Structures are given as C-alpha cells and as structure tokens.
Amino acid sequence: MSTRSPVLAAGCVLWRPAVSGHGIEIALVHRPKYDDWSHPKGKRKRGETAEACALREVREETGQRCELGARLPTVHYTVDGRPKEVTYWAARALGGTFAPSKEVDALLWLPPAAAGARLTMPRDRELLGLAVAISRH
Template identity: 80%
Template sequence: MSPPDPVLAAGCVLWRPAVSGHGIEIALVHRPKWDDWSHPKGKRKRGETAEECAVREVLEETGRRCELGPRLPTVHYTVDGRPKEVAYWSARALDGGFVPTREIDALVWLPPATARHRLTQPRDRELLDMALPTLHP
C-alpha cells in the first residue's frame, strides 16, 4: 500500500513596516480549533497554484491583500497521519482590514522577537528566522 498523497497548502510570513516607524511587524493568526498562533496558510484548491493559494489565504485569514516577496522553504509535517506540504513566501501586507471568523478569531502584529516567542510550532519559528533577512521596510 502506497503512502497517502500529501495535503498541499501555501502561506506567507506576512509583514508590514512597524506602526512606530521603526522596524517591521509580523502578522500572526490564532486558530481556535487548534488554539495555536501561526503564519497565515491554508489548503490549495483544485487548479490553484501555490502562489495563488498563498495570496488567497492571507486575504481570507488576515483581511489584507499582500505582495509576495522571496520564496521560503517548503515545510513538511504530518496532520492526523497524513503528510502535509506547505509552500511559503515572505509577503508585504497591503491594504485591508481583519474581521474575525470561526476559523481565525484573532490577528496580531508583533515585532519579530515577540512574534517568534508567540508562535506555537517550532517549525513556524524556524520559518520566521529564515524569512527575517528577506524583509525590508
């Protein structure tokens, strides 16, 4: 029996220039189903490219349009016994506004060090570390 096909997903390390005018802030979303803080991401739809999925998921989860930046490493892990592959980009937040949903009930913008501490999964902290050199206000 062959292993199951991986769930394909995409997301972004979303950033904006800090409101203070000094440095940048990272967007983190809270998912009540898992009670975790993560980068915006989600499953790809049939016929959707990874890039299209990443932009759509950022909009759906944060209410913000975004401009994709450099590609980041693809993250591999298992959910409920099924492999998952999430393609990531760094992305600059553009216009829009957050509205809570059942899937995402909170959005925070934090300085990178605070965001790193708030992230639930070590893989998300590693991704943030890899993204930081690519983020320029």
C-alpha cells in the first residue's frame, strides 16, 4: 500500500446531441505524449475544486464550454508508481472551438459505440457506458 498522497485530477465524459439529430456524440481527445484516446481530464491545481478542474480541463483540451451533469465513479489507478484519483462527470457540451495543442492534438466526436471502440483504456469504456445510460434519461 502506497503512503504517497494521490495525484488528484478531474474530467468529463463530454457529449452533445448528434449532428444527425439521432442520439448523441462523445468527445474523445488524442494525447500525442501517450498516443492514446481518452476523455478530457487533467490534474487539479492547488486549491481548485474537482468541479472547477473538470470544467477547465474540458475547455483547455476541447475548446468546449460544458455543463456538468451526473457525477460518475471516481477512477483510481497508478502512474509511475504513484496513485492517481480522477473524479468524472457526464457533461453536455455547450459550444466552442477546438484548437490543437502540444498536449491534445486531435478531437473526435463519435457515436457511443465508435467512441468505445476508439478509447484506449478499458476504464474509460466503463465511464462511457455509464454516461450514455445517464444521458438517455
């Protein structure tokens, strides 16, 4: 059991009504440093709430403003031997413009099934499934 304090982070399973008018689309970001596809997320700044971090990270990584919806499970894993704790929400995109950066070089909006197939980590697929179920209610 590690005695090191966890890295605290927050993020969102970001969704919007599908452009087609049927169903929803999920935003996925590509991080070139890890060459992975994930939900937008990032480390909390000192004194920052999880909610504020999630909103900031979505804005920084996708260009989107968003409205937090249902809280999703907190995900726990280890990065370079240090525990990490990421708090997630389902969040509806309210608009914005994506600009590629060194941290995130691509943004995709995909139907849930395609998003699930594209996500790199199984834990992100679990969050996707929960967010999709919640968004249908």
